[in-house]
Amino acid sequence: MQRERTLASRVIYDGIGLHAGKPVHMELAPAAPGTGIVFARSDMPAEKPVAATAANVTATLRATTIGAGTLKFFTIEHLMSALHVHGIDNCLVTLDAEEPPVVDGSARTFFRLIAQAGTAEQDAERHETVIDRVYRVDNGSHFVMAIPYDGLRVSFTSLNDHPLIGVQYYDIEVTPETYEKEIAPARTIAYEKEIAALQANGLGLGGSLETVIVYNDEGWMNPLNFPNELVRHKILDVLGDLRLAGIIRGHIIAVASGHALNTALAKRIAEERD
Structure with missing residues (x-):
């Protein structure tokens, strides 16, 4: 127990x-x-x-x-x-x-x-949130799902039209050791051309090159911790969002998922578990 x-x-x-x-x-x-x-x-x-x-x-x-x-x-x-x-x-x-x-x-x-x-x-x-069947939430070509798995695993595909980033894929068996090394250091990413609009809407006001990694049409404005830092940060986020449904035991598979889909999946899992 x-x-x-x-x-x-x-x-x-x-x-x-x-x-x-x-x-x-x-x-x-x-x-x-x-x-x-x-x-x-x-x-x-x-x-x-x-x-x-x-x-x-x-x-x-x-x-x-x-x-x-x-x-x-x-x-x-x-x-x-x-x-x-x-x-x-x-x-x-x-x-x-x-x-x-x-x-x-x-x-x-x-x-x-x-x-x-x-x-x-x-x-x-402890009552873990054990994924015992398939849960899935879709939004067009974007989706996130949870399937049974003996452990915690995330497989994420990110899609970005910018040629600097493109398609990134990462799969990881999540343990404290792998997370600390491979996921925890992955930082929030922003596109330089979006920053002014975000700040005009009251978002990103604490953003800087010390708190966000930024890219523009020429390249990265600060050094990366990983070549595929974006998809690793997406995994960081999905692990945080799904904690809203409890401590998860299962395999999370996502394509271009964000907070809206992640939390929708967490809500569905939590509701059906209850």
Whole structure:
């Protein structure tokens, strides 16, 4: 029997949010069995924390947003991805803004901070989200699906019309070791010509060459961690989004999927599991 896990100690990190561009103080704290992953505001202590579940997804434009009541939290997918692969069932995430720190646009710092804090087994049975049949969500030629598999595996194909990127494919058996080396360092990517429009709409205000990798029609504006960093980051995102349905045991297969499809799949899995 597997048991639920939480953090063994508190994690603290200060940074800025990717889209809001606001300074944010983040604390990750141990939580009691059965709590799940919940987000709270330290500057709004009277407000009830928001559970990071598929049912609470409110928006998926350029990031995954959860909300309930008067609170909302966006761009949670990188942190959720790191928590997912570490097998954290219960965690209280406390912020003094609406968005976790972007750090360098990847999940590497979150993953390492959680590893440093350690995990603690709890006196409660874990109920993994075991994929026991095929789940699939389509949007034209784009789709994401989950099929039975003894472990956690992701196979992702990204499609991009830009000749610099084109079609990228990556397949990985996800373990803490493979994730830390092959997925966690993959950063958010942006096309230079889109940045002004995003910022005009209040998005990407915390973006810079320190927090995002940017390409234009001449090439990459900053060095890559991987030649196929885009598809690896897509895997990072899908692992974060699907954590909204629980800790997954299965094989995720996706073609050009984004937050909208990812969270739709998480919602379908969660609803049918319940």
